[in-house]
Amino acid sequence: MKTSTELDSADPLARYRDRFLRDSDVVSYLDGNSLGRPLLASIERMQSFLTEQWGGRLVRGWDEGWLDLPARIGDDLGRVALGAAPGQIVVGDSTTVLLYKLIRAAVEARPDRTEIIIDRDSFPTDRYVVEGIAAERGLTVTWLGSKGGQPSDSGVTARSLTKKLTDNTAVLVLSHVAYRSGYLAEVPAITALAHEAGALVVWDLSHSVGVVPTSLDEWGVDLAVGCTYKYLSGGPGSPAFAYVRSNLQGELRQPIQGWLGAKVPFDMTQGYTPADGIRGFTSGTPPIIGMLALQDMIALIEEVGIDAIRAKSVALTEFAIALADDLLPDARLASPREAEHRGSHITLDRDGFDKVVPKLWAQGVIPDFRAPNGIRVGLAPLSTSFTEVELGMFAIRHPGH
Numbered sequence: 001m002k003t004s005t006e007l008d009s010a011d012p013l014a015r016y017r018d019r020f021l022r023d024s025d026v027v028s029y030l031d032g033n034s035l036g037r038p039l040l041a042s043i044e045r046m047q048s049f050l051t052e053q054w055g056g057r058l059v060r061g062w063d064e065g066w067l068d069l070p071a072r073i074g075d076d077l078g079r080v081a082l083g084a085a086p087g088q089i090v091v092g093d094s095t096t097v098l099l100y101k102l103i104r105a106a107v108e109a110r111p112d113r114t115e116i117i118i119d120r121d122s123f124p125t126d127r128y129v130v131e132g133i134a135a136e137r138g139l140t141v142t143w144l145g146s147k148g149g150q151p152s153d154s155g156v157t158a159r160s161l162t163k164k165l166t167d168n169t170a171v172l173v174l175s176h177v178a179y180r181s182g183y184l185a186e187v188p189a190i191t192a193l194a195h196e197a198g199a200l201v202v203w204d205l206s207h208s209v210g211v212v213p214t215s216l217d218e219w220g221v222d223l224a225v226g227c228t229y230k231y232l233s234g235g236p237g238s239p240a241f242a243y244v245r246s247n248l249q250g251e252l253r254q255p256i257q258g259w260l261g262a263k264v265p266f267d268m269t270q271g272y273t274p275a276d277g278i279r280g281f282t283s284g285t286p287p288i289i290g291m292l293a294l295q296d297m298i299a300l301i302e303e304v305g306i307d308a309i310r311a312k313s314v315a316l317t318e319f320a321i322a323l324a325d326d327l328l329p330d331a332r333l334a335s336p337r338e339a340e341h342r343g344s345h346i347t348l349d350r351d352g353f354d355k356v357v358p359k360l361w362a363q364g365v366i367p368d369f370r371a372p373n374g375i376r377v378g379l380a381p382l383s384t385s386f387t388e389v390e391l392g393m394f395a396i397r398h399p400g401h
Helices: 004-010 014-019 040-057 066-082 095-108 124-137 187-196 277-281 288-304 306-327 353-362 386-397
Strands: 089-091 115-119 140-144 169-175 200-204 223-226 241-244 345-349 368-370 374-378
Touching: 004 306, 004 386, 014 288, 040 288, 066 089, 066 241, 066 277, 066 288, 089 277, 095 124, 095 169, 095 200, 095 223, 095 241, 095 277, 115 124, 124 140, 124 169, 169 187, 187 200, 241 277, 288 306, 306 345, 306 386, 353 368, 353 374, 353 386, 374 386
Parallel strands: 115 140, 115 169, 169 200, 200 223
Antiparallel strands: 089 241, 223 241, 345 374, 368 374
């Protein structure tokens, strides 16, 4: 195995690390799939916005471009990272709200069907939203995966769904990359299988957007949601995005009717008529400040190229797995070993990791803990070095030293 110094020297993306703000107290940041580091360009953008746009233009800013920002950023994101033609992605609301909007709209579009299918290993929000909608609409939730509560590292496959999808299935809700194991789902095959059964699919892209090449249009994806504060470095609580395939936009009607989603918002008329196109899936006033940093990361991804980012991601996770095999032989790799089945993070399971993480944080090594006993190592290719990974893995082996 090559040393971290050798790998960093040969890394074609190494020069981009200097574009991120770094704190000298953090020696190894291994949680880029929870919250990405900020770009230096975003500091300048925010300062400029406060003084020149908000401070200078005041309310005139809405007419001068702010209202168009959610769809404009959505188009940029679709072009650069998601393989989506213009007019199908909008930024705004939280991931939770957008999941609710799209799942509820999909259920209503299949009124004669009574079932939602979701994986037990899905992120809690996805599961809770599905359970809530099922209770509202009197639907059944069909769970994929084991009942024992032990997380799986194998993920949902097209083959495992063959006998699950039926004429009763309205919506299938799955993650492109599983939040705990990092399992990378076969989106095209699963989507095609669901369509054969007459069901719609909602994909959660939160742990894949910006780090895994994605082709939503080509794959025939119906609906997708993703957050922007992980590999897109949008900042804490930055707004999520929704993708609605163009030929579904006239068929689906989202349930949260707000003023901005109306056909003519500033007419302020009695009664609600939804806007045409992707704006019909918006609701309230867009969070403009929350969208600022996101623009810089989208521009950087376009400059570097999503395929180059994926190559670095694979190299980082392979290096982390090799180090874990050597340094932590008593820990179980709870993520796929094969790169083609893995996103940009790995999870290692071992009893006692919950007590290790606070010690690591105190010494400037920042991984994440995921119940019941996993350390999650999230690697952001544009801001993470191989040396940083090595330092972090050694610290996990010898916490507090």
